[in-house]
């Protein structure tokens with residue numbers, strides 16, 4: 001029998017701590033039941049303006065790979081949509097599965113996608129730093145984009161080509177010009193709800209903006225994600241796969257849609 005201790009040991013260290021936070025009322029990810037989402041005609045279009053030269057590096061942090069941006073000015077921002085302020089792009093990263101049947105964090109009508117992109121922004125109008133914004137109810141805005149298996153994504157390929165250089169945990173590679181808007185679907189439709197970070201510290205500080213339409217990537221590109229490692233160079237290799245959090249209860253929340 002797999003004792004709890006052994007089972008925990010099998011889990012990535014990030015998940016050996018309790019999976020729920022006491023008193024959590026707005027945890028993420030959630031299942032988005034399309035027919036229960038409520039069209040909000042007052043939702044504005046989301047305006048995205050990224051400056052590709054704010055791109056800094058790619059970093060394997062032992063849980064995902066992050067593409068980080070210079071967020072010392074308002075050069076890469078989003079505004080509108082459900083947001084009261086403009087938010088600065090800090091990083092984007094992905095969550096994916098070992099196989100194509102699962103991998104996304106959010107689901108739509110209980111359907112998993114093989115991967116999900118998160119573009120992480122913070123409210124630099126009201127808070128002095130990302131670390132402080134992480135602790136506030138309106139501190140962060142994360143755009144979620146589903147990835148589905150299909151045609152090769154040319155924009156993603158420049159990123160995929162750099163991944164072997166960050167195979168191990170705590171490796172970094174310079175990545176100095178990339179426009180993440182090439183990873184967004186052209187359809188403007190989205191769902192939005194109040195949620196949390198999906199990794200520790202799990203703080204309930206995220207306005208989620210989940211794009212209705214997925215982008216297409218091919219099998220080789222998903223396999224490139226799966227050859228990354230959770231482990232550092234010299235440690236016993238553990239493939240970086242299934243780095244998504246289990247679904248959380250909706251509780252007293254409504255998911256709004258920007259479309260009818």
Ligand SMILES: COc1ccc2c(ccc[n+]2C(=O)c2ccc(S(N)(=O)=O)cc2)c1
Nearest residue numbers: 118120131134142196197198199200201206
């Ligand atoms: C205050 O201490 C912190 C704060 C944030 C941390 C973090 C460790 C990992 C990721 N983060 C993140 O920034 C983070 C975590 C999860 C997500 S997610 N998957 O988009 O919800 C986005 C960003 C520690």
Ligand SMILES: [Zn+2]
Nearest residue numbers: 093095118198
């Ligand atoms: Zn994420």
